[in-house]
Amino acid sequence: MGAQWKHGFKAEAAAKRGLAFGKLSKEITVAAKSGDPSPENNARLRAAIEAARKSSVPKDTIERAIKKGAGIGGDGVNYETIMYEGFAPHNVPVIVECLTDNKNRTASEMRVFFRKGQLGSIGSVGWMFDRVGLIEAVHSKAAVCEDAAIEAGAQDVEALDVSEFDEGQTGGRFYTEPTDLDVVNKALADMGWSISKSELAYRAKSDMDLSDEQYKEVASFLGAIDDFDDVHRVYAGLK
DSSP states (O other), X not given: OHHHHHHHHHHHHHHHHHHHHHHHHHHHHHHHHHSOSSGGGOHHHHHHHHHHHHTTOOHHHHHHHHHHHHTGGGOOOOOEEEEEEEEEGGGEEEEEEEEESOHHHHHHXXXXXXXXXXXXXXXXXXXXXXXEEEEEEEESSOOOHHHHHHHHTOXXXXXXXXXXXXXXXXXXXXXXXXXXXXXXXXXXXXXXEEEEEEEEEEEESSOBXXXXXXXXXXXXXXXXXXXXXXXXXXXXXXX
């Protein structure tokens, strides 16, 4: 029984790893297609590559993803962005961003996921979120996130959990106006911050406060959606 459990656990871990690799590769492909395929001139692509490297995505997988986005070698791919809005259990507002090459498949699966919640029309919960630029970055020294945010021109900043980083490092999540994303990205990089995420995102105007049991139910709902390969990002009004 124990050996079977371990085998199942390893299989599940491998599946999760493959899913993560697939999503990271897709982000690289889309970033390369939406801008310059050279990471030196494309902040989104540079951040996507950095995130992939930190997750141990193989170098050849990264290179293939860039070529797909650039349409090199006849291996181009056309991903369509589709947004879904609705409510998780306990009326938690949710926005789901999908990247798909088959919108009928994606729509069918999303309807299944939202049976445990409520799938709405576009705009039904969008007004509960702000469109923002989002940058996650790490500094090798004990830098002050608030000072960096002011100097770089960010609108707001949250410190990231220090347990995720090496001793002496500082992690920050910086929010910007959508039009200022690249400017703030460059300013932070010039100050020695290593960018791991740089993207346009949605930020809930307010977060719901749930009981532990309610939180677990909502987290399970969101986790199931996020595990779907076509889902790119999930945003929720949840603390």
